[in-house]
Amino acid sequence: MKHIKKIKCSNFSVLPKRNIKYVIIHYTNMNNQKSAIKRLQSRVAKVSCHYIVSKKGKVYRMVNDKDVAWHAGKSKWKKDKNLNNCSIGIELINNGNEEFPNIQIISLIKLLKKIITKHEIKINNVLGHSDISPGRKFDPGPLFPWSKIRQNKILKKA
Numbered sequence: 001m002k003h004i005k006k007i008k009c010s011n012f013s014v015l016p017k018r019n020i021k022y023v024i025i026h027y028t029n030m031n032n033q034k035s036a037i038k039r040l041q042s043r044v045a046k047v048s049c050h051y052i053v054s055k056k057g058k059v060y061r062m063v064n065d066k067d068v069a070w071h072a073g074k075s076k077w078k079k080d081k082n083l084n085n086c087s088i089g090i091e092l093i094n095n096g097n098e099e100f101p102n103i104q105i106i107s108l109i110k111l112l113k114k115i116i117t118k119h120e121i122k123i124n125n126v127l128g129h130s131d132i133s134p135g136r137k138f139d140p141g142p143l144f145p146w147s148k149i150r151q152n153k154i155l156k157k158a
């Protein structure tokens with residue numbers, strides 16, 4: 001996590017004060033990283049995320065933590081609605097029906113550690129898109145190794 005490459009993206013909004021409580025995990029639904037990034041930059045698609053984790057475990061930043069990225073859409077968790085406002089969105093390059101390479105998950109764990117420490121987020125508030133938009137969204141899907149995240153000792157301690 002020494003070096004996070006910044007990718008240009010103008011799909012975000014600014015809130016005067018933003019309380020970051022959640023991290024939302026997504027998959028791009030596309031195998032091709034270039035096309036996935038293009039979509040996340042498209043002014044027409046109007047979608048974005050804070051971080052992308054490549055299949056090789058490289059991390060890219062698209063939107064700064066302090067700004068609102070457009071990854072969750074209509075969403076709800078407990079009493080919170082419109083989770084874009086209070087979350088960090090991470091996109092994993094994955095087409096939706098393939099295994100997540102271990103190196104990608106290791107990078108994700110390192111990134112999560114950084115984010116949850118910085119913003120004091122509870123590990124139980126690391127959620128999938130399907131958790132907050134049930135029936136409408138299915139990512140990160142059944143192949144996403146939740147146990148590796150939830151049982152991770154480093155993350156639990158963070």
Ligand SMILES: [Zn+2]
Nearest residue numbers: 026027129139
């Ligand atoms: Zn999603």
